Ligand code: TRP
């Protein structure tokens with residue numbers, strides 16, 4: 095049984111490898127029922143391992159054919175081979191090793207290593223997939239020069255791609271042909287890629303800041319070529335942005351992107367040859383939403399930015415994953431912020447962090463952005479490593495300023511180009527470049543959990559001083575019950591009764607020193623408790639706290655409903671005006687949950703309705719920000735705030751709150767909707783995205799009102815929309831309403847888009863997220879729909895993932911039917927694709943947060959998975975952690 099073997103890998107046990115590879119030449123012979131890979135490497139003893147004479151090469155799921163040492167064929171007694179390693183001993187200081195093995199890509203359903211998708215061959219090597227292709231040192235601190243020769247049938251696979259430059263190609267006998275690719279940059283094996291298929295491409299060109307021309311190519315099947323334009327434009331914007339903001343230039347003569355339909359994640363930054371999930375490449379106004387467009391640009395940027403933060407400077411080991419991912423997410427966030435609306439981008443990133451990362455931090459899977467142990471590294475490509483990691487990088491940017499941050503980046507590349515390094519190296523570059531002591535930043539790397547800052551204020555009217563007191567703490571998490579204080583840059587302002595920011599002068603500071611910081615300041619909280627006193631504060635102010643979400647923490651302050659309403663109107667900071675709208679809704683929903691439990695009738699005061707209506711009607715405010723303010727915390731956000739959450743109660747109360755707002759604001763909703771419903775031409779720019787967003791937010795509210803005219807209005811928008819954003823918004827409003835228009839629209843959508851897999855993903859997802867009764871039966875039925883594919887991760891995430899992760903009320907059906915369904919599904923999927931299975935099981939590990947009866951049912955499901963024979967290490971690790979403690 096596999097879990098018997100589950101081995102824990104620990105950061106503290108890191109050792110440099112015994113040997114390094116000077117070069118690797120691959121010969122990959124693709125054939126229909128088996129593929130033969132021959133790799134030749136020159137190995138040399140690591141300078142820090144002078145006595146080493148043994149070498150264990152990673153290798154899995156291969157049939158070893160032959161091993162040659164310095165040209166001599168070894169007999170079976172001269173090496174050992176098991177499920178994980180090919181081991182050799184008595185080795186000299188340096189030698190050449192040639193290994194041949196047979197692999198079966200057409201049977202590979204794990205989508206890791208070499209596999210087939212839509213008739214073409216492609217690879218996914220991060221994190222440890224290269225070892226399914228050939229025997230090698232599959233670890234990121236072994237970087238080498240790759241030369242790859244691919245051979246395949248020419249008619250079926252006319253295009254043969256790998257990393258770097260194509261240095262030779264030609265025809266062979268039997269209708270076969272070959273291509274040789276050489277990558278002049280050293281890289282670890284996880285950045286290797288190969289693609290072979292019948293592909294077309296779009297091309298463009300970019301001239302770098304130093305005047306070099308780079309060929310840009312995006313590959314896909316012929317029929318998808320018309321959908322690649324936006325991805326190409328995005329790539330060019332990303333290349334330009336990285337030159338301007340970070341002085342970073344592309345280094346090869348060609349940059350290729352390949353779109354594939356079957357992909358475990360979003361995209362992969364293989365050197366010079368990115369492989370993308372097709373959902374992050376293809377776009378047209380009729381098939382992609384505004385969110386899709388923004389995501390495509392962001393991920394194209396993300397993978398491109400990895401060329402420096404990840405590829406040129408890579409990770410020493412996989413515990414350092416956030417070194418490249420946190421930094422690269424920060425870079426892609428800044429890219430989007432610079433190109434579109436900075437406040438909207440910040441709001442959306444914070445929303446995402448709170449919904450998903452705070453939840454992970456509160457779950458048994460909580461881990462620091464640099465974990466210290468794991469069983470399966472694939473389980474640690476998480477919102478913590480990525481999104482919280484990006485917040486930690488953002489802290490340097492706040493502490494050092496944008497120029498100081500840039501100095502740190504410059505020094506990081508100067509020191510580490512061509513190396514595999516650690517998060518400590520990054521911290522050192524930031525601090526050395528700025529002469530700053532950043533040692534306390536270390537806590538963010540080795541302590542998990544979301545820190546909580548309790549804030550109180552003392553106003554002294556006689557002395558006109560205002561003191562803010564901060565007390566930080568952090569809940570226990572699996573790796574630690576006793577945490578050292580974090581360095582928390584806490585941005586704030588004080589607002590007077592007229593709604594103006596007060597000039598901030600800290601006690602003991604001269605007016606001169608205070609000058610320049612003026613009305614908004616960052617207080618660096620370093621201790622468990624700490625205070626700051628402001629002088630010359632004429633009247634008791636209202637604090638505007640944690641502006642711009644200046645650190646990934648929670649904070650509490652005793653705000654009243656009136657305070658929030660005041661801040662919604664008067665806070666001069668866009669982000670915190672939005673924040674007030676969210677915290678107000680949250681506070682009221684929590685109150686109503688308590689009242690409901692005590693049997694008290696619930697209600698929403700007219701002042702509250704009026705506050706949201708004023709935001710809606712505020713013509714001075716960017717429509718996108720009005721829409722954000724009206725998009726209230728989701729059901730799972732609320733569930734994360736209460737002990738023993740009752741999903742049904744949360745669904746009802748939140749819906750009641752929104753429906754009350756909808757009825758109260760109806761005239762304004764109608765007026766705004768009509769004003770915005772102009773059928774303008776579709777363009778992707780912040781202003782028109784914002785207008786669509788507000789219009790569709792209005793429609794979503796209106797659809798909560800039980801009125802036939804509104805069903806008709808939704809159907810009309812569905813039918814007349816000139817773009818997918820509006821069409822899908824209307825469909826999604828109808829999907830939650832039990833009316834004949836619902837069926838009509840779903841059917842029409844299916845007929846129109848049946849042959850477009852990416853659009854059908856949206857159709858599956860909308861139905862899976864419906865809060866109407868009978869949704870589980872519908873999800874089960876849709877698994878047999880011709881457009882569904884049980885092996886395609888996008889389909890799985892759209893249908894099953896959406897049901898389990900975005901449908902609180904139906905997934906948590908009181909009889910446990912949702913849990914049983916997910917459990918059966920995961921056990922089956924795990925036999926084919928463990929990586930995706932182990933993501934799908936995660937909703938169940940939150941059993942401790944749910945009310946007792948459901949909680950017991952969830953736990954029983956985890957136990958059932960735990961004792962299933964032959965479960966993968968991937969799923970085992972999650973379930974085992976989910977049950978522990
Ligand atoms: N490095 C990729 C990124 O963040 C992530 C990734 C793509 C990945 N495919 C994967 C990680 C498969 C693990 C397994 O850009």
Ligand code: ZN
Pocket residue numbers: 396400418419422
């Ligand atoms: Zn990445």
